[in-house]
Amino acid sequence: MFGRIAVALVGALAASWAGSARAELYSWVDDDGVIHLTNVTPNANYQRYDPSGGTGHEAEGFGGEKPLVIIVPSGEERVVYPVQVTTYDDIFREAAEHYRLPFAFLKAVAKVESNFDPDAVSHADAKGLMQMIDGTAAMMNVADPFDPRQSIFGGARYLRILANEFDGNMALVAAAYNAGPERVRRLGRIPKIRETQRYVRRVLQMYRHYRKNG
Numbered sequence: 001m002f003g004r005i006a007v008a009l010v011g012a013l014a015a016s017w018a019g020s021a022r023a024e025l026y027s028w029v030d031d032d033g034v035i036h037l038t039n040v041t042p043n044a045n046y047q048r049y050d051p052s053g054g055t056g057h058e059a060e061g062f063g064g065e066k067p068l069v070i071i072v073p074s075g076e077e078r079v080v081y082p083v084q085v086t087t088y089d090d091i092f093r094e095a096a097e098h099y100r101l102p103f104a105f106l107k108a109v110a111k112v113e114s115n116f117d118p119d120a121v122s123h124a125d126a127k128g129l130m131q132m133i134d135g136t137a138a139m140m141n142v143a144d145p146f147d148p149r150q151s152i153f154g155g156a157r158y159l160r161i162l163a164n165e166f167d168g169n170m171a172l173v174a175a176a177y178n179a180g181p182e183r184v185r186r187l188g189r190i191p192k193i194r195e196t197q198r199y200v201r202r203v204l205q206m207y208r209h210y211r212k213n214g
Contacts (some may be wrong), residue, residue: 020176053196068110089107092107092110092150095153096156099160103159104138104211105170105207106155107210108204109130109177109203110130110152112199113130118146118147127145128145128150129151130152130158131155132151132154132158136154139158140153156173159177166181178199
């Protein structure tokens, strides 16, 4: 339920590469929902993460900037994501308060949807920060889906409607935002669609992340 979700304890992963003066803070979330932090420097052993396996057809949709693959001190590879993306936080907070949503949840949906890109357009012609199709945008009184404020308030309004329908269950709300409320309503659970299941997992991971980091 909104406001009553248990939060995982957060751990920290310290990395000590040279050139730390220019290090950027990145994070990753393990299978237990624990957030780990690491410094990534220009001379660190890393590469850009390509979830398409080189085909370029599958958008990652996760992170304000492109994630990286790094080698952590244990020798394992980790996909890590930028920690601080705060450009639209004031609007997220205002919309979350207006529609009685957790700020962290609203921001998590936006991050997974568009990477905080107000000009994003998906293959399904979903537009803007909150990636609404034209029909949904019209129902949410969004005249310009590329306007960050309109998009965030429209997305927040839609999430509030879904939260009311699914009794504040964050997983079902996220699934309905991605796959449509009719499918979730009919099944009564997260659909067994790979994209939707991955989407829900990412939204909840980032919700925990933003709830911890404010």
